[in-house]
Amino acid sequence: MFNMKKTVHVVKYRILWICLSACLLTPGIIAMIYSMITYPTHSPVKVGIDYTGGTILQYGVKEEVKNNDVAKTREDLDAVGIENPYIQILDVTPTEENNNINSIISIKTKFIDEGSNTTDEITKAVQKEYKDAELIQVSSVGPTLGKELFKMSVLALTLAMLGMIIYISLRFKFDYALAAILGLVHDVLFVVGAFSILGIFFDVQIDGLFLTAILTLIGFSINDTIVTFDRVRENLRYYGKKMSYGEIIDVSVSQTLARSINTSLTVLLTLLALYFFGGVTTKDFVLAMILGVVVGVYSSIFFCCMLVDFWEERKNKKKAAAAA
Numbered sequence: 001m002f003n004m005k006k007t008v009h010v011v012k013y014r015i016l017w018i019c020l021s022a023c024l025l026t027p028g029i030i031a032m033i034y035s036m037i038t039y040p041t042h043s044p045v046k047v048g049i050d051y052t053g054g055t056i057l058q059y060g061v062k063e064e065v066k067n068n069d070v071a072k073t074r075e076d077l078d079a080v081g082i083e084n085p086y087i088q089i090l091d092v093t094p095t096e097e098n099n100n101i102n103s104i105i106s107i108k109t110k111f112i113d114e115g116s117n118t119t120d121e122i123t124k125a126v127q128k129e130y131k132d133a134e135l136i137q138v139s140s141v142g143p144t145l146g147k148e149l150f151k152m153s154v155l156a157l158t159l160a161m162l163g164m165i166i167y168i169s170l171r172f173k174f175d176y177a178l179a180a181i182l183g184l185v186h187d188v189l190f191v192v193g194a195f196s197i198l199g200i201f202f203d204v205q206i207d208g209l210f211l212t213a214i215l216t217l218i219g220f221s222i223n224d225t226i227v228t229f230d231r232v233r234e235n236l237r238y239y240g241k242k243m244s245y246g247e248i249i250d251v252s253v254s255q256t257l258a259r260s261i262n263t264s265l266t267v268l269l270t271l272l273a274l275y276f277f278g279g280v281t282t283k284d285f286v287l288a289m290i291l292g293v294v295v296g297v298y299s300s301i302f303f304c305c306m307l308v309d310f311w312e313e314r315k316n317k318k319k320a321a322a323a324a
Contacts, residue, residue, distance in 0.1 A: 069089075087106070164218075171226075179308045227300075
């Protein structure tokens with residue numbers, strides 16, 4: 001038998017954990033509803049040109065530019081009819097090839113047709129503030145391709161979740177599969193909600209890398225959940241008649257908690273290094289991964305296991321009532 005005094009008692013506070021999950025998800029859900037009402041795309045997050053279609057123009061400048069310095073450029077772009085441009089400053093390490101460039105001004109706007117003079121107008125607007133600004137790159141994604149990418153992204157996410165439901169149902173049972181999928185929904189809602197809030201207040205847009213982060217955190221989260229459920233199943237086999245289901249959950253969590261934290265911590269340290277010292281273009285991707293890793297460890301233990309315990313308790317009460 002196990003020493004229950006040294007066991008982490010999580011089931012005892014299951015109502016607290018469920019309430020905490022509600023508190024984590026509610027701001028993001030409110031932000032997503034607000035975004036769906038106010039954005040022209042009616043999407044829960046602010047989407048980039050990968051999904052809506054558009055054009056990115058990058059200008060190299062000699063001086064160091066900060067994000068706060070481009071307010072006048074934004075006004076100049078509005079004046080020439082460029083609506084809601086997404087302007088981002090990319091830091092550059094000078095090399096032999098670009099020794100005259102210290103910053104890159106990246107401007108995302110609606111799709112610019114070939115032969116249009118819109119590019120020239122944007123260039124003139126940028127050069128009003130930065131005389132030495134030089135157009136170094138132009139890339140476009142058509143509206144049709146953007147919609148197709150969005151459909152394929154949703155399909156990939158749906159197939160991933162469906163495959164996990166089938167796998168967990170076969171390996172464990174449907175109750176465990178349902179709890180695991182609700183845990184994945186919990187994690188995805190939290191991360192998407194966080195980026196919805198960032199989109200509202202800091203104009204953060206998602207792109208194809210964001211979907212990659214979501215699919216990666218789904219795999220990471222389900223791994224922690226399966227490890228915990230596997231230990232619950234083993235302990236039920238040997239101690240199901242000696243201990244209550246809640247006690248088995250507590251023991252199983254205690255046995256896997258250190259492993260989950262250590263594994264996640266090593267990943268988190270790597271992600272933090274990438275976030276603070278990596279490139280600007282991957283910052284949002286890494287941030288999504290950081291949020292996903294943290295909430296994934298939490299949901300595997302304090303959300304999924306609590307759901308299974310709650311359902312098992314209800315089953316036992318029904319059986320006891322039927323037998324009485």
